[in-house]
Amino acid sequence: MTALALFLEAAAGMLWNVVTVSYRQRLIPDDLLGRVNSVYRFFGWGAMPFGAMGAGALVAVMTPAVGRTNALHAPYLIGGAVCLLLLIFAAARLRFEAS
Structure with a gap:
């Protein structure tokens, strides 16, 4: 089950990267593309330590109540x-039309 979840996460991540980079390359003027990509990466990669800290805090708070194993799954x-x-939410808001 874990392997399937990791595979789906990796596949979704690759799809996300292809779609967002292609969209930015199509939408952003060439002279601004480098700056837009750097800001995108700054927020994307820069938020990861905060997510790790939040997950660690969640595990620390939940461990006494539910045990270590369940807290690590939370x-x-x-x-x-x-x-x-x-x-x-996205499925409800997005409108897919044939081009």
Whole structure:
């Protein structure tokens, strides 16, 4: 089950990268593309330590109540739930039309 989840996460990450980079290259003027990409990476990679700290704090708070094993699963379950909610929200808001 874990291998399937990791595979799906990696596949979604690759798809996300291809779509967002292609979209930015198409939308942003050439003279601004480097700056836009650097800001995108700054926020994307710069937010990762905060996510790690938040997950660590969540595990530390939950460990006494639910045990270490369940507390270590909590960030993944919460992250999965958030992704599912975002997918539902995006599906409801996006309009897909044939070109």
